[in-house]
Amino acid sequence: MEFRDYPDREMLALSLADQLASQLAQHLRAHPSASLCVPGGTTPSPVFETLSGTDIDWDRVTVFLGDERWVDGDHKRSNTRLLRRHLLKDRAAGANYIDLYTGADRPDDATGPLAEALAPHLPITVALLGMGNDMHTASLFPGADHLAAAMAPDAPPLMAIRAEGAEEPRITLTRPILSGAFNIHVLIMGPEKREALDRAARLDPMEAPIRAFLDSAIVHWAE
Numbered sequence: 001m002e003f004r005d006y007p008d009r010e011m012l013a014l015s016l017a018d019q020l021a022s023q024l025a026q027h028l029r030a031h032p033s034a035s036l037c038v039p040g041g042t043t044p045s046p047v048f049e050t051l052s053g054t055d056i057d058w059d060r061v062t063v064f065l066g067d068e069r070w071v072d073g074d075h076k077r078s079n080t081r082l083l084r085r086h087l088l089k090d091r092a093a094g095a096n097y098i099d100l101y102t103g104a105d106r107p108d109d110a111t112g113p114l115a116e117a118l119a120p121h122l123p124i125t126v127a128l129l130g131m132g133n134d135m136h137t138a139s140l141f142p143g144a145d146h147l148a149a150a151m152a153p154d155a156p157p158l159m160a161i162r163a164e165g166a167e168e169p170r171i172t173l174t175r176p177i178l179s180g181a182f183n184i185h186v187l188i189m190g191p192e193k194r195e196a197l198d199r200a201a202r203l204d205p206m207e208a209p210i211r212a213f214l215d216s217a218i219v220h221w222a223e
């Protein structure tokens with residue numbers, strides 16, 4: 001794991017957005033398309049704001065979330081809503097977006113069609129992961145009902161998942177799809193998350209799912 005410590009959150013957002021854009025642009029120089037997997041939650045919006053204005057060929061970039069809460073796109077807890085407000089605008093408005101919320105009654109009914117939609121965009125070019133204070137990442141929560149299956153090497157690309165720490169049913173990309181990304185970044189802010197990261201580094205991925213991605217990730221942190 002590489003740990004990058006920034007002087008403040010603004011510097012982190014500017015620098016990380018630049019690193020993500022550079023990796024996408026570099027991939028696009030050698031390939032017809034690239035994919036960007038991003039987190040939802042409360043942390044990434046400043047990074048998204050900067051990234052949305054970067055000058056890359058967004059028409060050739062496919063964006064999708066690492067996980068989605070099973071709520072309508074205009075619900076205040078929708079991760080897609082966050083993306084539409086902070087990332088999929090300005091220059092990045094041209095990106096192809098795969099919405100993980102299909103409107104099906106249950107996320108279980110969406111995993112098959114979504115796996116087909118994602119397949120042409122795998123392996124992920126750049127995966128940005130978030131982390132909760134409970135050491136979950138995407139919707140891979142400690143204690144979640146299908147965590148063992150979602151962490152297995154032969155897990156399907158997406159799974160429906162429920163957890164006590166999650167307010168609503170979720171859909172999540174699974175461990176093999178996320179860990180197969182060419183470039184993995186973890187974004188955390190604040191002292192609590194730094195402590196959680198240190199704790200996670202000493203735990204098994206079933207207790208601290210973020211642990212599964214740390215060995216090959218660059219972690220970006222600011223107070």
Ligand SMILES: O=C1O[C@H](COP(=O)(O)O)[C@@H](O)[C@H](O)[C@H]1O
Pocket residue numbers: 038039040041042043044066067068069079129130131132133136137138139
């Ligand atoms: O529920 C979620 O939580 C994590 C962490 O979110 P944060 O609010 O602590 O930044 C996020 O990465 C994930 O995408 C989201 O669905």
